[in-house]
Amino acid sequence: MIPTASDRLIRQVLIIDPDPRTAQVLLEILARRGARGTVAATDTHVRDLLSRPSWNLIFLALELDRITESAATILARIRSEFPERPVIMLSGTDSARSAIAALRGGCTEFLVKPLQPNTVEAILDAHLPRCDLSVLSYGDSAGTGQWAIVGIGAALRRTVELARKVAPSTLPVLIQGESGTGKELLARWIHSESRRAANPFIRINCAALNDALLESELFGHEKGAFTGAVALHKGRFERAHGGTLLLDEITETSPAFQSKLLRVLEEMDFERVGGKENISVNVRILSTTNADILARIAEGRFRQDLYYRLAGLRLHILPLRHRPEDIPQLIWLFVHQFAPETGRRIVSVDADTLELLARYPWPGNVRQLRNTIRSLMILGTGEVLTLDDVPSVREELVGNGFQAGSPSVGNSSSLNSADLTLDQLEQTAILAALDRTSGNQTRAARALGISNRTLREKIKRYRQQGCLQSTE
Known part of the structure; x- marks a missing residue:
């Protein structure tokens, strides 16, 4: 489901507990608080769900029947991969030794079953984000806020709505805005809402490389193409095949490189540096700039024909x-x-x-x-x-x-x-x-x-x- 302008920040809670009664109590409390609870009750669930970075809070049972890993092992994994994530340990017995071990292991709280709703609600208030943010769209499918586009202004809403309409197509999009306004975030969201979402999203910062390095990075090079080319290198175009390529700060490229890029965009094929084989790709192009691109064209610093190729739609993000x-x-x-x-x-x-x-x-x-x-x-x-x-x-x-x-x-x-x-x-x-x-x-x-x-x-x-x- 595509979030609308009235959607709120989704709070995600993972419940690692094979006990259906405890899980049901937690799910009911979470539902009343507008949070989304997900239960992991088997080894497969734990393995698949624990790797996701989207959880705001994790409830972990000390007694894990039907789950091979111990609670201590799972807790150590959480602390290693997501050290800031709050973890609440649940136990069927009121054991001081278990509570001390859990807190020393990195748990935020230790609760004894049966759970008291008031206690759980206080923990949710302390660890879950407010849900009254106006989230216009998400750059991540989980809707956690890591890539949330947040705002209430009419200008931002119009920009996001245009992006929403163009996202499912293959139309190239040029995103314009000052440094730090969120151009890459919007580009990632367009990719995530496209039919290419399951395929690669590849980014290159055009401002950080000279022409030679940029050509090698985008188109790749053959072994021995130049000093230091000790192996074949696939470029970003090849790696983005079937997906999306983001050309970040495209206006910082030279006119000479722009000519090469224009030909590749027109034909969607190229040769690696030092190679002779034609390589065809299917890539959607998104690009960004923090410059006045029309002024650059007027000054002769950016090719007008390349602009037309890149700007099937031009989106502008206003400065803060x-x-x-x-x-x-x-x-x-x-x-x-x-x-x-x-x-x-x-x-x-x-x-x-x-x-x-x-x-x-x-x-x-x-x-x-x-x-x-x-x-x-x-x-x-x-x-x-x-x-x-x-x-x-x-x-x-x-x-x-x-x-x-x-x-x-x-x-x-x-x-x-x-x-x-x-x-x-x-x-x-x-x-x-x-x-x-x-x-x-x-x-x-x-x-x-x-x-x-x-x-x-x-x-x-x-x-x-x-x-x-x-x-x-």
Whole structure:
């Protein structure tokens, strides 16, 4: 079933217990709480279900009739593969020795059967995420939130609905948006909802490789094709056969490489580097860019005919500063994602913290917000998420005076943030970061949660606009 805009985050609970009465009690409580319970009562069930990373919480019985592995062995596997996952041990006997062993083994709680509903409900409240997030779509079939597209804004809804319509087809899609807005996430969701979902999803970062390496990585090479080619190497096109190939940051390729790529996309065949055999593939192409691709075409830096080949449909993801209504939803999504890792139960977000997070321009977009919430979860304490717990994070966000209702940075006027456009707020945050790092672009980019290349492009634009003096 394809989730709709009214769907909520699916909470997944695994019950490893062959006792049908206990399993039924837990399933009934989970159903009342809107969570999905799955029972593993045999060796096959345990083996197949335990490998999935989708569980928010696991109930594990100490007595495992009809299951070969012991509870201790299963617990050790869980702790090894998913160390942050909370595990509740269930036992038919009230044994202090068993309880101590379970807690030492990494269990969060030890419950004695028969289970008391109030106790189970308290555990669910402590360990399961809130279910009132507005999830527009899932990038994973389990709907766990790891790849959830969350938001309530009309612009994001329109983008997701267009993606939903085009997903089952083979139409090439170009996804445009700033760094950190979630372009790859949307591409993965399009693949997961296509008829190719069972086949490979292969990604390549075009910005990270020069022409020679990019050609070798995409098309592969024969043994001995060049120095260091000690074996045959299948390229990403071959590996994506029958599936989807994502060309990430496609606008960073050179015109020479674009010509080669255009021919391959037209014919869907190619030769490996150093080879003579024609290799035919059936691949759906998705691509992303954080640049203004139409401007690149006008400047002669991107081929117009390649654009037409890639952009059967062009989707645009707005930067986070243009959709502040989605920020509270994203905050809670990340709180739930990092709760197992940090062992914290957050019941509310401090009002001043929420206001600052909602007004901050987020140059690094969702990626920067995610890293900020993770820092607050790891370094803070208590059940309220607040910047007061972590002054260093507040300083990064506030900068030299950026704050709701405070004077702007990098501008001698006394305008406060309410008087500025969102683009001016972004500029303010970037200039403040450069000021705090004494112009060190690497450190500034890291503090902002954006790539060095993105920061360089913004600095270049500010210099052209006269907002930043060149030191070159």
